[in-house]
Amino acid sequence: MPEEAIGDLLEQIAEVLGSPVPAPLRAALHAVPRHLFLPPTVWMRDGKGSYERYDRDQAPDRWWSAAYRDAPLVTQFTELSDGGLVPSSSASMPSMVVRMLRDLDVQPGHRVLEIGTGTGFHAALLSFLFGAENVTSLDVDPALTRQAQRALKASGQQPEVICADGAGGWQPNAPYDRIISTCSVRTVPGAWLEQLSPGGRIVTPWDTAWCNFGTLIATGQADGTAEGSLVPYGSFMLMRAQQADVELRRDILRDDQIPERSVTELSPWSVAGNDLDAQMHIGLHVPGVWHAWDTDVHEAHIRLWLADDQATSWAGVDYDGRQTSTFAVAQYGPRRLWDEVAHAHEEYVSAGRPGIAKHRLHISPDVRSTRHEVSLA
Structure with missing residues (x-):
């Protein structure tokens, strides 16, 4: 058998x-x-x-x-x-x-x-x-x-x-x-760079708070950095050491918060729908921000929630169930999360809607781990 x-x-x-x-x-x-x-x-x-x-x-x-x-x-x-x-x-x-x-x-x-x-x-x-x-x-x-x-x-x-x-x-x-x-990572651990031979290769699923998709293939450089590209496959559990235990209603939303209200013409499905290229671009350029769809809200037919891993900021984008030309936006906290996401999406469209494989990462040692810079090939 x-x-x-x-x-x-x-x-x-x-x-x-x-x-x-x-x-x-x-x-x-x-x-x-x-x-x-x-x-x-x-x-x-x-x-x-x-x-x-x-x-x-x-x-x-x-x-x-x-x-x-x-x-x-x-x-x-x-x-x-x-x-x-x-x-x-x-x-x-x-x-x-x-x-x-x-x-x-x-x-x-x-x-x-x-x-x-x-x-x-x-x-x-x-x-x-x-x-x-x-x-x-x-x-x-x-x-x-x-x-x-x-x-x-x-x-x-x-x-x-x-x-x-x-x-x-x-x-x-x-x-x-x-x-x-x-397991996937949101940043390459510093120990991996330190223990990788010059010219060596790292293959790891990549994760952002916004989108868990893609795999990084990076090559170690003589100066202790690494450079590589993302390829369009891979969705793995996030490394435990990099997981953030933050919940929207438990840690972020409070009754006394007064959000800033506005209107947007950008559909929430454009940034959190089926376009994985758009989602990955946003995840790479808007760090530490995640989203969730909510159909159990009284004020709207459906809402896209945004929140950050630091539990300091949130945003909500509402679809009223009738028209799709404009959407109500509420934002609270030191970061204007919807504005950041909308700006990243505008850059994505202006760049010709680049696929995941167009994103290159330069990874360099930092104080505790590493930092990565994103560029388009």
């Missing part, structure tokens, strides 16, 4: 890539079966905003089908303070894994640091392809680290797996020729 299932999976991946899976990666996927790295229960999005459960003991055929589908699978949930559950670990979409390994461009003898061991599947593929002695993998979660170590041993691939915060890299095995992350 695994060989047939792997063959089906390779066909699914090839369809997504638009070309056959490269021979070395085909061999790796056969040698390192995905099911070895999955727990007895996994969850997959059901297309209705929730997750469907797949249990190996109760419905083995459904579990096997999920294991070899080209889809991300949630392997762990974490409970929030309000009692809700949020995914905290997952098995990446196989076609995404293939893309990242292809773009990592590891050469024989390269030393690789992986951030986010997760299930261990990525680390096993890296070890098969480039030798376990060349692979170091980090995960911040002790339970996940132990599970991954057991799965790796069962698969016959045993890279060095360490329970540590990936934001700090792993100095004992540095420098690295390649650093790959299976």
Whole structure:
């Protein structure tokens, strides 16, 4: 059953890539079966905003089908303070894994640091392809680290797996020729730059508060900086060290706030709709600002909320359910968030609506982490 299932999976991946899976990666996927790295229960999005459960003991055929589908699978949930559950670990979409390994461009003898061991599947593929002695993998979660170590041993691939915060890299095995992350970042941790060899490569999913999409491929420079471009794939969980615990109603909105009111002709769907290029441009140029749609407001048919990670400013843009030529705006706090977003969108349109791949990032060391400057290619 695994060989047939792997063959089906390779066909699914090839369809997504638009070309056959490269021979070395085909061999790796056969040698390192995905099911070895999955727990007895996994969850997959059901297309209705929730997750469907797949249990190996109760419905083995459904579990096997999920294991070899080209889809991300949630392997762990974490409970929030309000009692809700949020995914905290997952098995990446196989076609995404293939893309990242292809773009990592590891050469024989390269030393690789992986951030986010997760299930261990990525680390096993890296070890098969480039030798376990060349692979170091980090995960911040002790339970996940132990599970991954057991799965790796069962698969016959045993890279060095360490329970540590990936934001700090792993100095004992540095420098690295390649650093790959299976969680997204909003800024490249300073330790990654310090531990990357000149000419080395970083491949990491990129995240902004506004939009979680895109992958950074950056090359280390002789002066300790890195430069690279974003490519249009990748949507991963944000690195724990960079997550901000800010909620609109709990931390920002207050009854005594008096917002500044105005009207805009810019549709909220133009900045928070289906245009991922626009969303990514805004996220890169309006740092620390996120948005949420709200259909449960009395004053409007639907509202686009904006707020910042510092819990100091917010804005609301209302659609009245009748006309789309103008929209009511309310803004509060030291930042005028809608004005910032509207300005970034104006720049996006003026630049010819550049795609994600047109954005280049220059990353340089800062006091605690790094800072990045954005330019258009």
